[in-house]
Amino acid sequence: MPRPLPDLDQLERWMQALVMYTDGVRPGLQSGAARHILPCSEESLEDLVLPSKQLNSVERLSIYGDMYFSRLIEILAEEFPTVQQLFGEELFEQLAKDFVTRHPSTHYSLTKLGQKFSAFLADEAGDVPHHEFAAAVATVERAMEDVFDAALEQPIRFAELENIPLERWGDMHLRTIPALRLLRLDYPVNPYITAVREDRQAEIPAAAVAYVAVYRHNYRVWRVDLDAQRFALLTALQDGENLATALSVCLALPGSDPDKLVDALSDWFREWTSEGLFSRAGSKDPCDT
Amino acid sequence: MQNRWNYPNLGLGLGLRTVHYNHILKNWPAIDWFEILSENYMDTEGRPLYVLDQVAERYPIAMHGVSMSIGSTDPINFDYLRKLKALAKRVKAVWLGDHVCWTGVAGRNGHDLYPIPYNEQSLAFLVERIRVVQDFLERPLILENASTYLTFTNSSIPEEEFLRRMAEEADCGLLLDVNNVYVSCRNHDLDPWSYLDGIPYDRVVQIHLAGHMDKGTHCIDTHDREVIDPVWDLYAEVERRTGGRATLLEWDANIPPFAEAHAELLKAQQYRNSSEVAHAASAS
Numbered sequence: 406m407p408r409p410l411p412d413l414d415q416l417e418r419w420m421q422a423l424v425m426y427t428d429g430v431r432p433g434l435q436s437g438a439a440r441h442i443l444p445c446s447e448e449s450l451e452d453l454v455l456p457s458k459q460l461n462s463v464e465r466l467s468i469y470g471d472m473y474f475s476r477l478i479e480i481l482a483e484e485f486p487t488v489q490q491l492f493g494e495e496l497f498e499q500l501a502k503d504f505v506t507r508h509p510s511t512h513y514s515l516t517k518l519g520q521k522f523s524a525f526l527a528d529e530a531g532d533v534p535h536h537e538f539a540a541a542v543a544t545v546e547r548a549m550e551d552v553f554d555a556a557l558e559q560p561i562r563f564a565e566l567e568n569i570p571l572e573r574w575g576d577m578h579l580r581t582i583p584a585l586r587l588l589r590l591d592y593p594v595n596p597y598i599t600a601v602r603e604d605r606q607a608e609i610p611a612a613a614v615a616y617v618a619v620y621r622h623n624y625r626v627w628r629v630d631l632d633a634q635r636f637a638l639l640t641a642l643q644d645g646e647n648l649a650t651a652l653s654v655c656l657a658l659p660g661s662d663p664d665k666l667v668d669a670l671s672d673w674f675r676e677w678t679s680e681g682l683f684s685r686a687g688s689k690d691p692c693d694t
Numbered sequence: 695m696q697n698r699w700n701y702p703n704l705g706l707g708l709g710l711r712t713v714h715y716n717h718i719l720k721n722w723p724a725i726d727w728f729e730i731l732s733e734n735y736m737d738t739e740g741r742p743l744y745v746l747d748q749v750a751e752r753y754p755i756a757m758h759g760v761s762m763s764i765g766s767t768d769p770i771n772f773d774y775l776r777k778l779k780a781l782a783k784r785v786k787a788v789w790l791g792d793h794v795c796w797t798g799v800a801g802r803n804g805h806d807l808y809p810i811p812y813n814e815q816s817l818a819f820l821v822e823r824i825r826v827v828q829d830f831l832e833r834p835l836i837l838e839n840a841s842t843y844l845t846f847t848n849s850s851i852p853e854e855e856f857l858r859r860m861a862e863e864a865d866c867g868l869l870l871d872v873n874n875v876y877v878s879c880r881n882h883d884l885d886p887w888s889y890l891d892g893i894p895y896d897r898v899v900q901i902h903l904a905g906h907m908d909k910g911t912h913c914i915d916t917h918d919r920e921v922i923d924p925v926w927d928l929y930a931e932v933e934r935r936t937g938g939r940a941t942l943l944e945w946d947a948n949i950p951p952f953a954e955a956h957a958e959l960l961k962a963q964q965y966r967n968s969s970e971v972a973h974a975a976s977a978s
Contacts, residue, residue, distance in 0.1 A: 414767040459911035465844035513761035554738035624741040
């Protein structure tokens with residue numbers, strides 16, 4: 406008796422299960438994922454997919470399977486070039502394939518594909534040497550992707566801050582631009598990333614807490630190392646705290662010197678406004694408006 | 695022959711690609727129009743959109759997407775359509791479209807143009823989806839014949855007839871990719887010239903040209919090299935049958951400098967001229 410014709414939904418789910426099967430279409434035909442939708446062996450595959458004069462049905466389906474993994478691995482390699490260099494092409498390819506299998510894309514945009522790659526390296530690649538360092542590198546490279554596309558807000562200039570009366574500074578809220586990511590990392594990865602991207606030799610550094618700001622300014626993406634105080638201050642402001650509260654967070658850090666902090670503040674804000682890190686200053690929490 | 699909506703013949707255009715941004719912004723090259731990959735500009739307020747805004751002030755823009763997944767049995771993604779519509783308004787897109795395909799199902803996305811079976815069930819399903827999307831976008835969709843590498847056994851309608859019925863029943867337009875005609879026909883042991891006989895040319899709004907990789911046993915639509923002569927011949931025939939349509943060269947991998955891609959595009963002029971001359975002669 407001929408097989409009843411599958412409906413469109415069955416056919417799409419079945420083909421997708423095969424295309425996304427890690428080991429390829431032929432083993433995929435035996436997998437529960439595909440057989441659960443449409444029980445079909447290699448021998449009976451022609452009931453669903455016709456051969457051509459040159460290729461059999463498995464080979465024709467495999468064109469899609471091969472392209473699926475090669476394309477997504479290529480996208481991840483473009484987004485995480487330093488991670489790829491760290492692992493080498495072969496290991497990176499295997500990791501990327503594992504990642505795509507465990508975390509298949511659910512968004513129409515390929516720019517979202519790598520969102521969980523850092524967490525994958527940290528939590529699901531424990532048998533790979535240097536996976537924690539690689540996760541920290543991936544966090545920064547992912548942040549670069551995020552800020553590249555982040556929403557645009559016009560930055561304010563330092564002169565606008567200078568016009569604010571001194572007595573109002575404590576209540577002041579400074580809204581950071583959407584294209585700013587403040588990262589606390591377990592490795593000082595920034596110099597390593599710079600070296601790799603400049604094609605220089607780089608040693609994997611020892612673990613140590615490091616702070617990095619990744620931001621977009623004039624449509625270019627920048628990475629800057631921060632010290633603990635600057636990171637704490639910017640993070641508090643980004644979280645919507647007023648300047649007085651943000652400074653108190655800063656001063657609570659071990660070894661903080663209030664006098665030195667006050668001396669440094671003007672230069673910090675000059676630098677940050679010149680880099681366009683703030684888009685609004687006001688007495689109300691800008692996150693509420 | 696006019697297309698059904700009197701969309702203009704924009705002339706010869708190229709895909710707007712990142713590697714050409716600096717050249718375009720510096721030189722504002724003499725090119726008739728640009729096509730954008732819609733998804734590259736829908737979720738960004740960074741440099742791509744900054745560049746696009748400037749390009750759109752100077753050139754006509756057509757939008758061509760790869761993620762509408764019009765053939766998927768998943769629910770229509772209205773968030774996607776909202777962004778698409780907003781972008782079309784922003785750049786004053788002359789038209790917008792996608793492919794006759796699905797890209798994922800069950801909430802997953804394979805980021806590829808997967809084939810659908812050409813049968814009555816798919817046709818009815820697709821026509822209804824296209825109508826809904828067109829109602830939302832408030833404009834016709836211009837849908838492209840995708841390159842395909844397999845044929846489902848339950849396909850019962852030739853692809854060109856499926857496209858014709860789909861376009862007529864959903865009242866949508868077609869983007870005829872002549873390279874895809876060649877690639878698909880090679881892969882399915884079909885005659886591309888017979889394929890052209892089944893196309894409703896009054897619904898063809900735009901033509902695509904591209905290069906592909908010939909693997910001997912099959913062809914892959916790679917967009918990474920020059921157009922081959924048999925594809926130029928098909929193009930000349932389509933130009934003859936339509937009387938001339940907006941034509942775009944796709945080059946998406948191993949992208950050469952702008953001048954080189956532009957030179958490849960301008961080869962189309964000789965086929966357009968000869969076909970227009972032939973067309974005029976046959977009309978007189």
